[in-house]
Amino acid sequence: MGDIFGDLKQVGALKRELLSGQPSDRRLARLAGVSHGTAGRWLEGAQFPQDRHGLIRVLDAIRAEAAARGLLDCHVVGNSGDTVAQLLDAERWNTAFEAERERRAQESRADAERQQARSAIEREAVRARLSTLSDPPRPMRAWSARRLGVHPAIPGHPDTPASGFVLPRYVPRPHDAELRSWLSAATADGAAPCLVIVEGGSCTGKSRTAFEAVRAVVPDDFDLFFPADPAGLLEGLAADVLRPGTVLWLDEAQDYLGGPEGEAVASALLRRLDRDGPFPVVATLWPDHRAALTAPVPFGQHDSHRQARTLLAQAQRVVVPRSFAGTLEAVRDAAGDDPALADALRTGTFELTQTLAAGPDLVDHYENPYGPAGVHGRALMRAAMDAHRLGVTGPLPLTFLEEAAVGYLDAADRAVGPDWFTHALAYARTDIKHTTRALQDVPRTSSMGVEPGVLRLADYLAQHGRRVHRADCPPRSFWEAAHRRLTQPDDLAALASAAHRRLRKRWASRLWFRAAEFGSGPAMSECARRLWSEDRNAGERLARKAAGRGDFVGLYSLAFIPEHTGDYAEAERISLLAAAEGGTFGLRRLSERRLSTGDTAGAERNLRQAGEAGDMEALLLLAGLRWEAGDQNEAERLVTQAAEAGDVEALAQLASLRMLKGDRDQAEQLADRVLRRGSTRAWSLLGEVVEQRGELDEARSVLRQAAAAGDDAALARLAWIVEGRGEHDEAAQLLEQALQAGHAYAVASVALLRDRTGDAQGAELLAQQIADRGDYIGYLRLAEAREHADDPASAVALLETAVEGGSLTALVQLARTYEKAGDNEAALPLLRQAAAAGLGEALVSLALLSIRTDHDEAEEMAGRAADIGFPEVLLALADRREQAGDQDAAERIRRRLDGEGHADTTIALAMCAAREGNREEAARLLVRAADSGDETCTVTLARVWEHGLEPDGSPSGPWTWTEEGSSEA
Numbered sequence: 001m002g003d004i005f006g007d008l009k010q011v012g013a014l015k016r017e018l019l020s021g022q023p024s025d026r027r028l029a030r031l032a033g034v035s036h037g038t039a040g041r042w043l044e045g046a047q048f049p050q051d052r053h054g055l056i057r058v059l060d061a062i063r064a065e066a067a068a069r070g071l072l073d074c075h076v077v078g079n080s081g082d083t084v085a086q087l088l089d090a091e092r093w094n095t096a097f098e099a100e101r102e103r104r105a106q107e108s109r110a111d112a113e114r115q116q117a118r119s120a121i122e123r124e125a126v127r128a129r130l131s132t133l134s135d136p137p138r139p140m141r142a143w144s145a146r147r148l149g150v151h152p153a154i155p156g157h158p159d160t161p162a163s164g165f166v167l168p169r170y171v172p173r174p175h176d177a178e179l180r181s182w183l184s185a186a187t188a189d190g191a192a193p194c195l196v197i198v199e200g201g202s203c204t205g206k207s208r209t210a211f212e213a214v215r216a217v218v219p220d221d222f223d224l225f226f227p228a229d230p231a232g233l234l235e236g237l238a239a240d241v242l243r244p245g246t247v248l249w250l251d252e253a254q255d256y257l258g259g260p261e262g263e264a265v266a267s268a269l270l271r272r273l274d275r276d277g278p279f280p281v282v283a284t285l286w287p288d289h290r291a292a293l294t295a296p297v298p299f300g301q302h303d304s305h306r307q308a309r310t311l312l313a314q315a316q317r318v319v320v321p322r323s324f325a326g327t328l329e330a331v332r333d334a335a336g337d338d339p340a341l342a343d344a345l346r347t348g349t350f351e352l353t354q355t356l357a358a359g360p361d362l363v364d365h366y367e368n369p370y371g372p373a374g375v376h377g378r379a380l381m382r383a384a385m386d387a388h389r390l391g392v393t394g395p396l397p398l399t400f401l402e403e404a405a406v407g408y409l410d411a412a413d414r415a416v417g418p419d420w421f422t423h424a425l426a427y428a429r430t431d432i433k434h435t436t437r438a439l440q441d442v443p444r445t446s447s448m449g450v451e452p453g454v455l456r457l458a459d460y461l462a463q464h465g466r467r468v469h470r471a472d473c474p475p476r477s478f479w480e481a482a483h484r485r486l487t488q489p490d491d492l493a494a495l496a497s498a499a500h501r502r503l504r505k506r507w508a509s510r511l512w513f514r515a516a517e518f519g520s521g522p523a524m525s526e527c528a529r530r531l532w533s534e535d536r537n538a539g540e541r542l543a544r545k546a547a548g549r550g551d552f553v554g555l556y557s558l559a560f561i562p563e564h565t566g567d568y569a570e571a572e573r574i575s576l577l578a579a580a581e582g583g584t585f586g587l588r589r590l591s592e593r594r595l596s597t598g599d600t601a602g603a604e605r606n607l608r609q610a611g612e613a614g615d616m617e618a619l620l621l622l623a624g625l626r627w628e629a630g631d632q633n634e635a636e637r638l639v640t641q642a643a644e645a646g647d648v649e650a651l652a653q654l655a656s657l658r659m660l661k662g663d664r665d666q667a668e669q670l671a672d673r674v675l676r677r678g679s680t681r682a683w684s685l686l687g688e689v690v691e692q693r694g695e696l697d698e699a700r701s702v703l704r705q706a707a708a709a710g711d712d713a714a715l716a717r718l719a720w721i722v723e724g725r726g727e728h729d730e731a732a733q734l735l736e737q738a739l740q741a742g743h744a745y746a747v748a749s750v751a752l753l754r755d756r757t758g759d760a761q762g763a764e765l766l767a768q769q770i771a772d773r774g775d776y777i778g779y780l781r782l783a784e785a786r787e788h789a790d791d792p793a794s795a796v797a798l799l800e801t802a803v804e805g806g807s808l809t810a811l812v813q814l815a816r817t818y819e820k821a822g823d824n825e826a827a828l829p830l831l832r833q834a835a836a837a838g839l840g841e842a843l844v845s846l847a848l849l850s851i852r853t854d855h856d857e858a859e860e861m862a863g864r865a866a867d868i869g870f871p872e873v874l875l876a877l878a879d880r881r882e883q884a885g886d887q888d889a890a891e892r893i894r895r896r897l898d899g900e901g902h903a904d905t906t907i908a909l910a911m912c913a914a915r916e917g918n919r920e921e922a923a924r925l926l927v928r929a930a931d932s933g934d935e936t937c938t939v940t941l942a943r944v945w946e947h948g949l950e951p952d953g954s955p956s957g958p959w960t961w962t963e964e965g966s967s968e969a
Helices: 004-017 025-032 038-043 052-068 090-130 174-186 206-217 230-238 262-273 287-294 306-313 325-335 339-345 352-356 359-367 371-389 398-408 420-428 459-468 476-485 489-501 505-517 521-532 536-548 553-565 568-580 585-596 600-612 616-628 632-644 648-660 664-676 681-692 696-708 712-724 728-740 744-756 760-771 777-788 792-804 808-820 824-836 840-853 858-867 871-883 887-899 903-915 919-932 935-942 961-968
Strands: 194-199 223-225 246-250 280-285 316-319 454-457
Touching: 004 038, 004 052, 004 090, 025 038, 025 052, 038 052, 052 090, 174 194, 174 206, 174 280, 174 316, 194 206, 194 262, 194 287, 194 306, 206 246, 206 280, 230 262, 262 306, 280 287, 287 306, 325 824, 359 371, 359 459, 371 398, 371 420, 371 454, 371 459, 371 476, 398 420, 398 454, 398 476, 454 459, 476 489, 476 505, 489 505, 489 521, 489 935, 505 521, 505 961, 521 536, 521 553, 521 961, 536 553, 536 568, 553 568, 553 585, 568 585, 568 600, 585 600, 585 616, 600 616, 600 632, 616 632, 744 760, 744 777, 760 777, 760 792, 777 792, 777 808, 792 808, 808 824, 808 840, 824 840, 840 858, 840 871, 858 871, 858 887, 871 887, 871 903, 887 903, 903 919, 903 935, 919 935
Parallel strands: 194 280, 194 316, 223 246, 246 280
Antiparallel strands: none
């Protein structure tokens, strides 16, 4: 007898030639309990049957068909004289099956031995690569709090040595449980890689929170990788040494994601997160840095943080509150034998981490200087605060601080000897409580020691400056020093943008030209866009130079102007200039504009031009247009062209086209090609195709393959289909797998499905399973659904369960449920509790409810809401006071907002002064509004001063971009 695959082919030939294809492959698949097509692949000798009993049932059915036709005694062609009966004999196949299985087992053992050998070689290769790294990973327990960037605390006792690293006892708060839950799941066997962001302001304890969580949860056999800078991180990722079982530690993540290498870092991290885990990335981040990195980009503008925004969108975010208000009893207990905590408690503040890090003492050192050196040192600190407030991220040269400080001093303070800067610097570098300094050394990135000639500002003072000086515009000396002494193009461009928002237009132009001189593509594009209205040739030359450096915003902007006026030929000419350098967005945008006007032919031409320049997305868009036009052959050709160029999305789309045409084998082969490229996108598309056709059995089969390929979302979708068909046991198994993969939201959707179909108990069981993993999304969504279904009592019960588990979001949702029911008194204490725990949305809701119900705390809460970025709450209170006839209170609140730099309020006060005939006061207030740098007001104020303002607030005289550009050259 031949090998089992040869015999299977003989059976397949028998079925085709003597039995007219009967029984059908579909019937055989049902008998074997396999998906349609699998039985056919068995009989082609292309796939080994995993289930012997299923194979025997298939052969028995074929034997029965042969018997019915009287063919059992016929000889099989080319089979050594065997009859049909002999070929289909069950005992023969049992023997052959066992022989093949044993052969495969032997191969598996040999493969395992080869794999062990390969693993040993790989381990040796990894060790070799590790030896070349600047910052190699080290065992978890080899890292100290100090080495991982945890801020030391005040000694709390006069006998504590000045050089000691003080780490007070740690007092957990509610966010700690949330963080540890995420890390526990992320370090479990088989867990997918994940990014956890620990977010909070300066000195709120972000690094300490992350350190304690890692030390408590991460297994001892894990390694930890802490790169010193973006270059070190890229080096480690490129060397492929961050294996499963490694923690990546990114303290102050903005330093890795916000600089010139930020996009390369984010892109490399995204690729690593798509690979094997467990691999938790633990990062700390300030809220304002997160907002800057994730802010949406206006249409057509350069997207400098696209990869970073994509990366942060998939992060698990844990917010560290400023206050210990809800855990003071635990702090008092811990302070019994901890001098540092006891010292912090004696201050009476709830913001203990700031006190422990000597933050308030830093502010006092800045706000209340003593002696001439103190006054001059304060000017240095103020210049540094303004630089960081306006966007400088790098170290500050001493020459910049020295020149900039002059404008912060009056004439008497400037009348000093030549050694004033030495004494001022000593004051600004005074050791505060043996813990910190206002101006600090900058460590070298690649060797021991500190960088000469530069300093950095303490984080707490940088945050203080953003808060108290938000409405101030720096003096002329600041802008001159920045123009002369700063050399980092990103810092110069950031200051240029800040100057422009404050209507210091001439200084903005100088700084943009200076940034362009140092190689900033975005600055070149900005200058080109401004120059174009004065000198088209000069503007276009500079835009093309920027495109050569990878920034296409200038050319895109120049193309948009004629495009907006309908001069599509000129827009196409400029867009083609960008495409020649690799920037095809302008052509794609132009195609959208042409489509909106009905010019399909022009749109297709632009997409084809973009495709010829290497834009595979444009080819796919063009393929979509051709498909809609009925030209399916051309559509498929375009998709195939993009796929052959290696575009993963095109390969996935091609797989879905093959599936639409019924060529499942080819579709699955393409899906496997995409999978080998590290993406499960094609399998997901195949599942969508068959599900939309209503072929749920086929959908289940494809989704199972997608899940096996690593598409965790397919698990949840498969569970949804199975649940909808009433197969609850199988659904439960799938949902458990989905939860382990981190798809809590998808599992919550299945809980809603159960609830809608009347299985309230099953829905709540799923919500509890999700909550057991530290996520209360199931309870929150169920409560919302019950409330919409006019069942508030059930919604309240669900939210109370989530609140008992520690969910602050549920606390706020429960309060809002009471509000809707008109029970404001029940809502107030819940919102107070959530606000005390540091939840910003709770504070805003509490303030608004206090205003509506006229509680005594209304102004205090509204003020706190304004402090965290919601001044409109205070404005609402001012309106309420005015409506109640209390004009003085309304005026006082609006003056407060004006004093804190809220431009909308300042402009409103200016308009009021103008109506009253006080033009001088109106002008002063408008300058104050400009000083705040509020982008929403910049356009309005620009109409007042055509040429902008000088640093002192006086109107600028006429000037041109061409003149400023020439002076820079």
